[in-house]
Amino acid sequence: MMAAWRDVLARFHGESADKLMAGALALAPAVVKAEPPIGVQSGTEQGVPVAATASLAQTAALDDTTRPLSPLGPQSAVLRGERVLAAAALRDIGRERHENQDHCFAQVLFCPSDQRNLALGLFVVADGMGGHHDGGYASKLALSTVVQTVLTELIAPVLGADRPTPQPILQAAVQAANAAVHEAGQQAGSDMGTTCTAALVYGSELIVAHVGDSRALLIGGGVKQLTTDHTAVGRLIAIGALTPEEAHDHPLRNQLYRSIGQQASVAVEVTTTPLRDQTHLVLCSDGLWGLVSEANIADIVTEAPTPHMAARHLIAQANLVGGHDNIAAVVVTLPTTGEARL
Template sequence: MLTANRSDIGRVRQVNEDQSWVGQLNNGVTVAIVADGMGGHQAGDVASQKAVDAFRSMLEQSAAKADLSLQEGKMLIRQAISQANEAVFEMASRNERYYNMGTTIVAALVKQDNAIIGHVGDSRAYKITEGVITQLTNDHTLVNELVKSGQLSVDEAAHHPRRNVLTRAIGTDSHVDIDIQAVELSPQDVLLLCSDGLSNMVSEQQMLQTVSAEQLDLEARADHLIQLALHAGGDDNITVVLLQEADGTTGEG
């Protein structure tokens, strides 16, 4: 599996509240996570770090089984995200400084020809395949609810003053609903996980062109996506993870 993992503080923020991790478990499964923290007084970076650590340790402990079924994979990623929720919620409950902190999570567990995606919040997963980009996740935001109910158009939602208001986050409640799905992958497909610092600043068309640029290796494509977000203003922290089955078409990653 070729992977690239990039994060940038952006042009406006004082602290990078995004966290990401990509790793290969003992059973050969590749796992990736992007978390975008929120909460005043630097609580956002604490929340995202705590969530990634809890998610990672849960998966590393459970990674002994070599032939995970799809169902077991879904259960595993659900448990790991639940664990992250508990860890952040408990820390926020114990410490006044961290009151109300939380984070988004988008995570992928990739084995051979499929990926299991879990998410909470508005960090996204996309699949790029043969000239087509597909957004896999559904933002848990107020404006997305308004779009789904027909009260806002997609264009209006993109510029809505409250577009960053989440309807679901990790760590703000003792229990959280987690969206889980399985997606088929072919060797040419690229999975893109990102925080909204990318998806708010860079169009799907730009993402598609960059990720499809065969003359660039995966690392260079991730770097280019970060640069596009910075050129567009870099209003937020920007995090990008790219994953592709190593099939010899993309150079070395």
């Protein structure tokens, strides 16, 4: 298991994040998802036929300590029409930029135990700061640092018998990303910086750790922005000095007052939300939310048959209405209430 995660992380350093869709089926036994995983190399949808999965379910127990899987039937969450945790991450250069400085990541896995089968999902968007040197490197370094920290401090213990508290771990992961980018900038004599928004689905909880102006949007019965825009305009909106409509074309809309890598330390915004009737989570850079309204994002995500198709449609819509910036989108289907386990 650890080797598989390290392999995923190692491959990220040499591949675009839109090709880094590691499947939960490769990391957890006996997982049936509502959609096939996205291929790591090709981006095409792949899957095991249900008939083949059912045949595997008939396999006899290996010894007295194991038992065969039950055949797929009405008790299956998928066949009951219930949602299970699934995700996709895609990025696009847009229509005007010559370099893609956005990076994104999505990983879902399930950890069976005697008590429950814990669903885990780690999702990250990092948007390198335009106008600064090495923005693409900064966003990639921040993302890989978050993933490595969560892997070591949270995922590895969960695979054992421990149940660590996720909030401080995710917060520390983003702080570690800040330290890594700041140190790299100091060594290179660069003012590199990036945003970083990381979300963790941990059973029936959603934890978000955030710096910058990428966004986390929770969908279900409306759209709720879980993050604060750490921009001059965002602060003006917060104090009531500016409306969101006025902010759209404001000259300070892209001026960050808090980002990853600009200072030796950074205050990380952390929120925890119980998962009840919400259906989807979207993490995105301003190349998406700056051009596509929250209502339109929600419509696209809820109408798409899979997270992968939703992410593709979101990027296509942003490009259709301008594509002025790089675009990163992570789309997560949240489990049905009470189905944090399969």
